[in-house]
Amino acid sequence: MLSYVFRRLLQAIPILLAVAALIFLLFSVIPGSFASSQMADGRTVMDAEAVARMNQQFGLDQPVATRFVKYIGQLVTLDLGTSFRTRQPVWHLIAERLWPTLQLAFASMLFAIAIGVPLGFLAALRPGSWIDMISMVAAVSGLSLPKFWLGLMLMYLFALTLGWLPSFGYGDGSLKNLILPSIALGVAPLALLARTTRASVLEIMNADFVRTARSKGMSERRVVQWHLARNALVIVLTTVGLQFGSVIGQAVVVEKLFAWPGLGSLLVDSVSLRDIPVVQGCILVIVLFFLLVNMLVDVLAATIDPRIRYT
Amino acid sequence: MSGEALLEVENLRLDLIVGARRFPAVKDVSFTIGRGETLGLVGESGCGKSITALSLIGLLRHPLAIGGGTIRFKGREIQNLSAGEMRKLRGNAISMIFQEPMTALNPLSPVGRQIAEMFVLHKGATWHEAERKAVEALANVRVPAPDRRVKDFPHQLSGGMRQRVMIAIALACRPDLLLADEPTTALDVTVQAEILDLIRDLSAAQGTAVLMISHDLGLIANMCARVGVMYAGRLVEKRPAQEVFRTPSHPYTKGLVASLPLLGARARHGRHKLKEITGVVPAVTAFPDGCRFNPRCYARTEICVAQDPGETPLPHDGLVRCHHHE
Amino acid sequence: MKFRANLVMGGVLFAAVVVAGTFAPFLAHTDPVMDANLMNAEIPPGSEFWFGTDAQGRDIYSRVLHGARISLTVGIVSQLINTVIGVALGLSAGYWGGWWDDLVSGVTNMMLAIPSLIFALAIMAILTPGLTSLLIALGLTNWSYTCRLSRASTLSLKNQGYVQAAKVLGYSDIRIMVTQILPNILGPIIVIGTLGMGGAVLAEASLSFLGLGIRPPFPSWGSMLSDARDQITTAPWISVFPGLAIFVTVLGLNLLGDGLRDILDPQSRARRA
Secondary structure, three states: OHHHHHHHHHHHHHHHHHHHHHHHHHHHOOOOOHHHHHHHOOOOOOOHHHHHHHHHHOOOOOOHHHHHHHHHHHHHOOOOOEOOOOOOEHHHHHHHHHHHHHHHHHHHHHHHHHHHHHHHHHHHHOOOOHHHHHHHHHHHHHHHOOHHHHHHHHHHHHHHHOOOOOOOOOOOOOHHHHHHHHHHHHHHHHHHHHHHHHHHHHHHHOOHHHHHHHHOOOOHHHHHHHHHHHHHHHHHHHHHHHHHHHHHHHHHHHHHHOOOOOHHHHHHHHHHHOOHHHHHHHHHHHHHHHHHHHHHHHHHHHHHOOOOOOO | OOOOEEEEEEEEEEEEEEOOEEEEEEEEEEEEEEOOOEEEEEOOOOOOHHHHHHHHOOOOOOOEEEEEEEEEEOOEEOOOOOHHHHHHHEOOOEEEEOOOOOOOOOOOOOHHHHHHHHHHHHOOOOHHHHHHHHHHHHHHOOOOOHHHHOOOOHHHOOHHHHHHHHHHHHHOOOOOEEEEEOOOOOOOHHHHHHHHHHHHHHHHHHOOEEEEEEOOHHHHHHHOOEEEEEEOOEEEEEEEHHHHHHOOOOHHHHHHHHOOOOOOHHHHHOOOOOOOOOOOOOOHHHOOOOOOOHHHOOOOOHHHHHOOOOOEEEOOOEEEOOOOOO | OOOOHHHHHHHHHHHHHHHHHHOHHHHOOOOOOOOOOHHHOOOOOOOOOOOOEOOOOOEHHHHHHHHHHHHHHHHHHHHHHHHHHHHHHHHHHHHHOHHHHHHHHHHHHHHHHOOHHHHHHHHHHHOOOOHHHHHHHHHOOOOHHHHHHHHHHHHHHHOOHHHHHHHHOOOOHHHHHHHHHHHHHHHHHHHHHHHHHHHHHHHHHHHHHOOOOOOOOOOOHHHHHHHHHHHOOOOOHHHHHHHHHHHHHHHHHHHHHHHHHHHHOOOHHHHOO
């Protein structure tokens, strides 16, 4: 299994490099540079000479090919470059934002799994019942809610009106600050998990081996415990993995809304300031995280399902 | 009939429920199975054999349901038992083997555990004892190296081996009745014979009665003392196996027997083509009026279309359902 | 056979949004951008201003109606671009195989690894904010699923008799792909396209909310919400209605997609939620 993990890690490298190249090329066709955007935004007054000096300082006056080779060279040594804005290594900026984002992602997935999976299970065990109807209506609604609007409404209700929870910010990193953003971010994966769980349980319910289990004289509860749950789990697990990736992506909006000091806020801020090295760094870290989570899910699935080989 | 009746089925009716309408998928089916006896049920696919078997252990699921008749097991009516009461019988006193050994076992569970479940469920064994008994059960169904095989997952076993595991599960609690629904259809021909031998030997040794369901008349002839022939949800002929083959009475049975390649038949009767029955079994929702076989029958007359034939008793506790039986 | 509640509900909701967007100039009470009047700022919903007014005194009802035009344009056009790209790449990769297939599969895998909102965000960073940029950013970043699906279905159809027959008849590859294979894989693609449209509406709102899509004062639901955040304590209705509009539009598209899936792609009901 270790060799499988190792192999999967090796496979992730070309994808990461391809993403890096893609992002690099994307930003090298940029019409404006960091320097000129500083000027356009009216943040600083700069003359053409100052712009040229800045471009030279960041090496932006060199041809694209030269910069590309240099950039990839840096990446291979795990150097993400230097921020245009703060002149700090990108690694530092990302490192201090990583933990809050991970906290948020894990908390919202935990919320989604803890409610979505049991809900889908209950719905599937009584198809057509009121609990099935309600949970599936709730699920499709949850998928249709804009996260930042949901966040805004939660903020208005629980923070500004009722005053139970802080309205925004990281605070001292306590659970209180985490609750609202995690719910706003977790509702969509919750809805999707409920639907996937329901569908996979229903599918397995009609499987031949479940009929065998019933023919053994098992109670429905035991059929679920001994035969249904684990089989459904394998399918649900894959959805969890994919959702983890998309949660990190969606976190940008929620982080921005709740002024959460995570990777997403950093990314959005850097995009508006055209702080390209930071943007590239953030995207690479997000992609890396996505690949790692999916690898983890595949390994877990393989330990549960003996039919999946480590290939 | 040998011994006292173990299972008595009377006028069983199984309904297919479509909205508010109920179509009789199986109607007026009656038969008995004595202790230790083997009864065969033959017919084309879709004639109601499998759902008859499923109804006997209460495993019919929507849109199918028992619509009438009685099922008596050891003298006790079981068609209306509560779910809990039925569960005590199921697997314990009546067990079942299914057609598809590929999918009938849980792919994520070692086969040993799937056998062991039976001892935990019905014999109150601990998992530890049960796992040990599972090894014995696997040895019983002639699986080599059972102590290692119990740890295997279904996908690691061949179709024949999986069906052996299914038999081990079904016979684990020494049931009185085994329902075998096309147990060898999905298997290679060479493996088929081994599996049938296994079922015959083990059931004989344990005194287990068998309801053997197959579309294969030859197989039924080998295994069973008495044979019931089903067509479109009705039992059209029921007689001792020898007689069914020697002097089939119902036109459908005749067709089945004539379509059977018999070894040495050419020597006796000269060259002749195997006969087939034209047409297909009608859908449950579109059974014809009168005799259900009439659209395909060579002996059809007006009465066959107008009137449903009743049961005519034949010698040796047999019966036939035809206006023109011989 | 069965009353398809989701299809009907989704159809009605989506049709309502389409009508609102199409006839916005007639249905609206005021011009969504120009009719700012600070005298009317932050008036709660009532008989004159059905949805209330915002901080600049603009009629929210009129702005929400006009917002439907932006959302629908972005949703429909960008998803069309995605579908065309996905189908063209997936179909040709599945049909031709070889190095082209390897290349397309490689690029698709890479696309799947980048969350599409992040990718769109990156593209918006290099373009000037606005409608065209949004169409490009959202139209280029969400085709990987369509591509995978088209490729898989093409692979399974490629060796069917009728496709082989068309080959024997000397049809060109392109003609076979378009006339023989495409019609048979269209059902699931329409389903994904409908659901993707809902995703695009959400993505547009998110980007505009972040200030990277449609910029104020133009009435995109996302940018309206971005403005409304500052008045959430004093005038919560400014936040409520644009959000509801997004919700109703996306819900309509999701229900429609579910309903279409039941009809067009029945096998997948159990497979995917």
